[in-house]
Amino acid sequence: MKVIRTVSGMRAARRLMAGPVGFVPTMGYLHKGHISLVELSKKHNDSTVVVSTFVNPTQFGPKEDFDKYPRDEARDLAMLEKAGVDIVFLPARQEMYPDGFDTWVEVKGITDKLEGAARPGHFLGVATVCNKLFNIVRPQRAYFGQKDAQQVLVIQKMVADLNMNLEIVVAPTLREPDGLAMSSRNVYLNTDERKAATVLYRALLKAKEMKQAGEHDNATIRGAMMEMIRAEPLTKIDYVSIADTISLQELEQIHSQALVSLAVRFGKTRLIDNIVLT
């Protein structure tokens, strides 16, 4: 496994690659969810698997957790080596955002909602860094987790609108045995918060059950979910949403596909999760 820290180095390595390149962009502090993306890339017969680990400063708001976002390069590299990754791209901030950097990729519309509404500027940073990484790595396929459902939609829209030459592959959310979605941010949780955090998936399953039992009213289902979340100590709801899976417009009545998503704070830690109702 080769570790590359400069854009020019990554470009040079890319020029030598023959056959399809699979790419897994991450912010490091890897978990099994990330590794499942690597495995998917291998399953798709990508000749070369490239993983980037870069904690992207431009997708964090000024009051968010950029500085304390967990980092452990040695652990990440060991996990990626074991997973059979070919190249790890590990750029410094200055490599990605040199002095004077000032070009931004903005996906409008769907970024006004959910995470975009709660975290202004977040998707501007996400779209910009992914655009740059796609141009540097030039993969045939890039792999993202369904856990960040809106991020997937934003990236897919950017790729389509800007005619970028790659396929976005989405992999299912991996969960801990008690249902908590794997996330690098789970490490922030203390014992009580960790216990309370299981309510995220329980609330999502509640929505699924209610729909299956014939309930179609958004307000009724969301009401039941919020009641369940508020019954847990230490929780503060950012949003609970049942929306169209493409436009992210909130649905009044749920009759076809719907994205059920939520963002909840447990103490200082903000977690998100989602499921798709079919």
Place this chain on the structure above:
Amino acid sequence: MKVIRTVSGMRAARRLMAGPVGFVPTMGYLHKGHISLVELSKKHNDSTVVVSTFVNPTQFGPKEDFDKYPRDEARDLAMLEKAGVDIVFLPARQEMYPDGFDTWVEVKGITDKLEGAARPGHFLGVATVCNKLFNIVRPQRAYFGQKDAQQVLVIQKMVADLNMNLEIVVAPTLREPDGLAMSSRNVYLNTDERKAATVLYRALLKAKEMKQAGEHDNATIRGAMMEMIRAEPLTKIDYVSIADTISLQELEQIHSQALVSLAVRFGKTRLIDNIVLT
């Protein structure tokens, strides 16, 4: 010469190209300046020369000349065929901007000045369409004319900031025998306006002479240029600028390289021109 009208057709043709691809993006209604870009591409041994002609609606303001911008497809195709172009990419508006399109590439900073200040949103449209065209055509080199000096800077900055994988080549402005820079918009001029328009280049040469004669003061040189332009009938100055060639910041004293640029209306027709003082 092959004429391609769809993005998917252009992509398919691109996949078959071996060797370096040279690309000349235009808005059609071609003149010798455009053809000089094709010739430069051939001189650089580009294996395939692709020209796009697309009057890009997103770079025109609501009160600008999008609807009346001159178009003559048959004439353009004849000129390109004669120039030895391999592929003409001629997409319809709906191909480039399908319903729901909403992703934008914004170069900040230098776009606040000169043309960007006079034409709000212009460079958002320019950067976005060039980003898309570069992704569709995937050239090794793209050719632009120095006449649109700020456009060149914006595109170069976008390519650098977003790590796009191509070289931007800039070709000198071609001029009519009386000095008027070639432009598709010159066709708008009536006889009197056409005569008056020669003042653009004369004013630029005036700046050059004054600098060579030892004058370094921006205000003094610009004053002389503006006086010369105002002496012509039918003129209305949008701006006259002597600025840093990279930041486009107006210079107080001109001691090193400087971009002398101007935008002047002749009746309803707005023309721009520039020279670089060294």
